[in-house]
Amino acid sequence: MAAAGGDARAELDVDVDVDAGPGQEKYDAEENVKIICLGDSAVGKSKLMERFLLDGYRPQQLSTFALTLYKHAASVDGKRVLVDFWDTAGQERFQSMHPSYYHKAHACIMVFDVQRKVTYKNLSNWYKELREFRPEIPCIVVANKIDADMKMTQKSFNFARKFNLPFYFVSAADGTNVVKLFSDAIKLAVAYKQNSGDFMDEVMRELENFDLQQKGEDFSDKEESCPEEKPPST
Ligand SMILES: Nc1nc2c(ncn2[C@@H]2O[C@H](COP(=O)(O)OP(=O)(O)OP(=O)(O)O)[C@@H](O)[C@H]2O)c(=O)[nH]1
Numbered sequence: 030m031a032a033a034g035g036d037a038r039a040e041l042d043v044d045v046d047v048d049a050g051p052g053q054e055k056y057d058a059e060e061n062v063k064i065i066c067l068g069d070s071a072v073g074k075s076k077l078m079e080r081f082l083l084d085g086y087r088p089q090q091l092s093t094f095a096l097t098l099y100k101h102a103a104s105v106d107g108k109r110v111l112v113d114f115w116d117t118a119g120q121e122r123f124q125s126m127h128p129s130y131y132h133k134a135h136a137c138i139m140v141f142d143v144q145r146k147v148t149y150k151n152l153s154n155w156y157k158e159l160r161e162f163r164p165e166i167p168c169i170v171v172a173n174k175i176d177a178d179m180k181m182t183q184k185s186f187n188f189a190r191k192f193n194l195p196f197y198f199v200s201a202a203d204g205t206n207v208v209k210l211f212s213d214a215i216k217l218a219v220a221y222k223q224n225s226g227d228f229m230d231e232v233m234r235e236l237e238n239f240d241l242q243q244k245g246e247d248f249s250d251k252e253e254s255c256p257e258e259k260p261p262s263t
């Protein structure tokens with residue numbers, strides 16, 4: 030088992046997804062990928078994983094302690110893929126993640142909360158650190174909690190465009206785009222691991238939201254008006 034990140038994260042709380050079966054999948058899988066999740070505390074990283082892996086959502090907040098590792102069996106182009114999802118605690122204020130968290134990761138899901146602008150601003154810190162350790166891996170940017178304020182889907186979030194990253198509006202609470210997010214992340218992770226530029230391009234083309242994002246109107250001027258602590262006027 031991979032080392033946990035730092036002393037405070039020395040314990041691993043391993044949750045094995047039911048789809049993965051009793052360990053056998055590990056040996057049958059043709060591919061094995063690691064996907065990490067980054068973002069400030071309480072943006073919904075754990076809830077998104079719960080929604081995808083357990084198809085459930087409990088509204089209680091319990092900040093992730095240490096590290097939770099979820100195993101999930103998926104299928105990509107007929108290939109059996111075993112996915113390790115790594116979920117760790119974000120922090121109230123940006124603080125470096127232990128390098129082992131990034132080690133051998135094949136894709137990253139970077140989450141912010143549309144209701145808290147600071148979590149959007151902090152994406153640049155998370156992204157900078159990610160690129161120090163994993164300069165090339167695919168990274169998907171996720172605006173979570175759109176159920177709480179659908180108007181936010183009209184706002185501009187220029188960060189993803191700036192770095193040419195796929196961007197999705199999601200909700201762990203009602204499940205919007207969650208399956209799509211995770212299936213695309215798995216496809217991108219496999220494409221990256223197979224180190225195939227062509228396959229990666231193909232997957233990127235398939236990401237319809239990514240296309241929309243690239244073709245969409247340039248909202249960058251309105252960026253300051255996105256997530257405010259106070260609700261936007263109607
Ligand atoms: N309305 C709404 N609330 C959400 C959504 N996703 C998460 N939350 C709430 O946000 C809080 C934090 O969610 P978590 O998944 O624990 O956040 P986290 O990013 O894992 O936080 P740390 O483990 O501290 O890093 C919880 O109270 C959730 O109920 C969502 O899509 N909509």
Ligand SMILES: [Mg+2]
Nearest residue numbers: 074075092093
């Ligand atoms: Mg968590």
